Amino acid sequence: MKINKPVVSKLFAILFAASFFTGLTCCKQEQIETSTSNTIEIKLQTGNTENLISTPQKWHVTNKRILVLFGYDFNTPEIKETIIEMLGDNYGLDQDGGLIYPLVYPDDFKRGTRSYISELTSYLQSDDKEFAGVILLGAPENTHAALARNQDKWNQEVPYAVIALFPQDDVLGIESTCDIVLDKGLSAEITDDEVEGELIAEAPEIIKQAVDYLIDTETSFTRDSSLQRHLKNILKDFKFHHHTDPETGLQSINHFILN
Incomplete structure (x- = not known):
């Protein structure tokens, strides 16, 4: 059977676009997950630091x-x-x-x-x-x-x-x-x-x-x-x-x- 070249070209373009967008989506998802992980870690570290800084001393120097x-x-x-x-x-x-x-x-x-x-x-x-x-x-x-x-x-x-x-x-x-x-x-x-x-x-x-x-x-x-x-x-x-x-x-x- 004879395949029409314009049809093949069009099909290839559709497959290429689908593959590109799938890869782009996965890449963005990885970036989001990495960013979220880093943010949580930073927040935890910041939280610990805030806890240490905000602990008040109960007494003051006296004679x-x-x-x-x-x-x-x-x-x-x-x-x-x-x-x-x-x-x-x-x-x-x-x-x-x-x-x-x-x-x-x-x-x-x-x-x-x-x-x-x-x-x-x-x-x-x-x-x-x-x-x-x-x-x-x-x-x-x-x-x-x-x-x-x-x-x-x-x-x-x-x-x-x-x-x-x-x-x-x-x-x-x-x-x-x-x-x-x-x-x-x-x-x-x-x-x-x-x-x-x-x-x-x-x-x-x-x-x-x-x-x-x-x-x-x-x-x-x-x-x-x-x-x-x-x-x-x-x-x-x-x-x-x-x-x-x-x-x-x-x-x-x-x-x-x-x-």
């Missing part, structure tokens, strides 16, 4: 310091590091120009091979520190003696509040040298380990609330019935009651027990 002593039950590496990290994030640490001046017993109280809590007096009377408060965590024995020497320097009028949380020092001694003393109540139904575990679990929130309150007040507390109001403002939703001396049956004015 004031709140000394936080890490004593018994609070000086183990895991516990102290967790609490110091929390305090550093919220208020900044002394070494960075922040509010919190952490001291760990016995590590920061060594003279030679032995540790002496009496060195606390020297820390409190440092000429390059302006204290807005002191928080004692698990105060070791004879902490009250160091605090008493600091009271003598100020003629018994220390210009900042001293709060002892869960101290292990002499009861009468720590009561006489701190504005507020807070203990964890003991129960015959629970073991010492359970008390300690609950104490450590509650401590970070109480510590933060105490720091916030010391920032707001920046003064010592009067030894009267107002102490209960101060502690209520610190503890917020935590319940507490006055400590009662087991021998005399008398209630302490500044010593309280968590319920």
Whole structure:
């Protein structure tokens, strides 16, 4: 059969055009997919960068310091590091120009091979520190003696509040040298380990609330019935009651027990 050349030429042109447009479409699709992939990657990178830049610092540089002593039950590496990290994030640490001046017993109280809590007096009377408060965590024995020497320097009028949380020092001694003393109540139904575990679990929130309150007040507390109001403002939703001396049956004015 004889094929008409004009018809063949026309058919070839149609096939060529179809092939050209198919290739062009595939090329454009690849470009779109590549462009979309690059755009998503850039957006993700930009998003991460924005997240890093937009994270605000919670604290600012200050000349004031709140000394936080890490004593018994609070000086183990895991516990102290967790609490110091929390305090550093919220208020900044002394070494960075922040509010919190952490001291760990016995590590920061060594003279030679032995540790002496009496060195606390020297820390409190440092000429390059302006204290807005002191928080004692698990105060070791004879902490009250160091605090008493600091009271003598100020003629018994220390210009900042001293709060002892869960101290292990002499009861009468720590009561006489701190504005507020807070203990964890003991129960015959629970073991010492359970008390300690609950104490450590509650401590970070109480510590933060105490720091916030010391920032707001920046003064010592009067030894009267107002102490209960101060502690209520610190503890917020935590319940507490006055400590009662087991021998005399008398209630302490500044010593309280968590319920």
